Amino acid sequence: MVGAEVKGVRVGDRVVLSFDYCGGAEGCRACDSSVKGMGMPGYCKEFHARNIFGVEGVYQVVVDDDVDDGEEGSKAAAGLFFGQSSFSQFAVVKGRSAVNVQAVVQSEEELKLFAPMGCGYQTGAASVTEVADVREGDSVAIFGLGGVGMAAVMAAKIRGAKTIIGVDKIQSRLDLAKDLGATHVLDTSNFPSLTSDLTAAIREIAPSGTNATFDTTGVIPLIEVGVRALHANGQMILIGTVNGSMMLDLGMLLNVREVSLRSNIE
Ligand SMILES: [Zn+2]
Incomplete structure (x- = not known):
């Protein structure tokens, strides 16, 4: 599923996942490719906030452990570590973290070879x-x-x-x-x-x-x-x-x- 405002990716496209960055929000010279010598999102001023700590409440996790400790039911779990939290079969991913490689990758096997490119x-x-x-x-x-x-x-x-x-x-x-x-x-x-x-x-x-x-x-x-x-x-x-x-x-x-x-x- 692709969010309504996400550009450059369609359902079914093969993507490589990388880090998140602000994309040139006001005051972030690192992400602003119109500034001479910049366009370096790896140095985004929000890098740590967006990538290192993750975001609370991205997933709802079902908890039913047969222990009467009040933890049963569903609770919110954090996600989006590094903009993606991709050590899983399914992931909620920031649009900027998905790099579309559909045009250069021909098969699932090739896509696996591209995985280390993300980091x-x-x-x-x-x-x-x-x-x-x-x-x-x-x-x-x-x-x-x-x-x-x-x-x-x-x-x-x-x-x-x-x-x-x-x-x-x-x-x-x-x-x-x-x-x-x-x-x-x-x-x-x-x-x-x-x-x-x-x-x-x-x-x-x-x-x-x-x-x-x-x-x-x-x-x-x-x-x-x-x-x-x-x-x-x-x-x-x-x-x-x-x-x-x-x-x-x-x-x-x-x-x-x-x-x-x-x-x-x-
Ligand atoms: Zn930035």
């Missing part, structure tokens, strides 16, 4: 193309080769990066990364000392350092390695959610000269 792939790929702006001939390292990291590998290949170092500790992921464009892979399960061995291994492959390192793991020792591995003016891009605090030695940052630490975490 992980665009995060990994845009970290390379939009945030770090990787250029032809650059050297990059990507820590963590799940869907986000693999998308970063593919985007770096498309951008013409000369050296693409994939880092993980699962062999099948390392093999796939090679198929998708990694020029080198490093298996950290082989390293007795994660930080010093990984730093040395990256420096062996890219002696003058990486132009950009992408961390999808949130593992603080890896992030520190990523900074150490940077070339002058290099960028450390944090994509993984970091738990805990990190002490970065200012001398170390200065020694690698004008590096930047940026995040692309939703």
